[in-house]
Amino acid sequence: MRLRRQPKVEYKDLLLAESPTELEHLLREYLEAHPNDIWAYLKLGNLLREKGEPQKALRLHQTLLAKPKLDRTTKVKVLKAIARDYIELGKTEAAAETYEQIVSMMPERSAYEELLRLYESMGDWDKAIDVKNKLLRLDKKSEDQHLAILYAMKAYSLADEMPAKEREAERYLKMAEKIYPDLPLILYVRGELHMKGGRNELAVDAWKQLLMEHTDYAYLVLDKLEDLLFKEGRFSELELIYEDTLKVARNPHVIAHLIHILLSKGEKSRAMEYLDELISSYGESDGLRSLKYLLHIETNDIETVRDELRVRGSPFIPYKCENCGYESTMSLMQCPNCRSWLSFR
Numbered sequence: 001m002r003l004r005r006q007p008k009v010e011y012k013d014l015l016l017a018e019s020p021t022e023l024e025h026l027l028r029e030y031l032e033a034h035p036n037d038i039w040a041y042l043k044l045g046n047l048l049r050e051k052g053e054p055q056k057a058l059r060l061h062q063t064l065l066a067k068p069k070l071d072r073t074t075k076v077k078v079l080k081a082i083a084r085d086y087i088e089l090g091k092t093e094a095a096a097e098t099y100e101q102i103v104s105m106m107p108e109r110s111a112y113e114e115l116l117r118l119y120e121s122m123g124d125w126d127k128a129i130d131v132k133n134k135l136l137r138l139d140k141k142s143e144d145q146h147l148a149i150l151y152a153m154k155a156y157s158l159a160d161e162m163p164a165k166e167r168e169a170e171r172y173l174k175m176a177e178k179i180y181p182d183l184p185l186i187l188y189v190r191g192e193l194h195m196k197g198g199r200n201e202l203a204v205d206a207w208k209q210l211l212m213e214h215t216d217y218a219y220l221v222l223d224k225l226e227d228l229l230f231k232e233g234r235f236s237e238l239e240l241i242y243e244d245t246l247k248v249a250r251n252p253h254v255i256a257h258l259i260h261i262l263l264s265k266g267e268k269s270r271a272m273e274y275l276d277e278l279i280s281s282y283g284e285s286d287g288l289r290s291l292k293y294l295l296h297i298e299t300n301d302i303e304t305v306r307d308e309l310r311v312r313g314s315p316f317i318p319y320k321c322e323n324c325g326y327e328s329t330m331s332l333m334q335c336p337n338c339r340s341w342l343s344f345r
């Protein structure tokens with residue numbers, strides 16, 4: 001059905017728009033006759049943002065704030081639109097400031113959750129902890145696993161300021177431990193603090209413990225362990241750690257790292273056995289298949305095979321978010337897609 005153009009666009013006409021372009025056109029006409037309709041302005045701004053013009057959207061939404069007699073609900077709606085414009089523009093800090101304004105006017109759960117996600121993405125753990133505590137209060141709870149994760153991340157963020165911040169980092173880690181002693185992230189961070197504090201052996205112990213007790217989270221420490229032991233030439237020790245871990249659970253990432261070590265030691269046939277195991281349990285990805293092929297034909301060129309394997313950021317076995325299915329070649333603590341924590345396997 002074609003829209004019959006009338007001299008004046010009315011509200012019901014807007015509902016008939018068949019495309020975003022038509023809706024934009026109708027909204028502009030409608031606004032000429034109804035300059036005080038905030039809803040239509042909001043809609044137009046959102047449309048501009050969706051069209052990839054967030055700067056224009058932001059300008060339009062900001063002019064709305066200057067309108068007199070905005071009730072609180074409407075003002076919150078406008079601020080939410082502004083925050084989304086900032087996020088689209090990559091201005092996370094401005095988005096967070098806007099959400100602070102929103103929660104001060106209307107302390108709703110969804111706004112606090114958005115604010116928490118923003119602070120997490122900024123790595124501002126103090127503010128994230130603060131917002132998390134407010135959310136917990138809304139639930140009449142005092143702590144949960146997420147709060148423990150934030151404390152552990154705060155401790156982790158202090159690792160680069162070792163040894164000056166050692167005690168502060170330890171204090172945050174203890175808080176995380178008190179809430180959730182079994183959190184694998186705690187062992188990861190403890191190892192990091194030891195390493196940055198120059199206590200390599202204790203770091204290795206913490207990461208080894210993580211591999212044994214939380215093998216599913218192996219991805220957190222495999223590269224770290226390898227960085228530490230590989231450069232010291234401690235291949236055999238690394239091999240032993242991986243073999244011990246595999247006695248507990250056949251984790252594909254651990255197997256991939258073990259193959260890497262075996263190739264470094266020139267043990268082609270053992271590497272081949274593990275590769276067969278990976279293929280039989282994990283499926284024959286293109287990467288794994290081509291690696292197998294290389295191993296077969298390039299008998300004298302283990303160097304090339306090793307380069308191909310590139311366990312670190314290996315394309316052969318990507319990390320996958322258990323929550324949303326997002327795949328990454330890097331091991332990540334928080335999923336960039338769904339923002340869940342420790343969800344990669």
Ligand SMILES: [Zn+2]
Binds near residue numbers: 325335
């Ligand atoms: Zn995810």
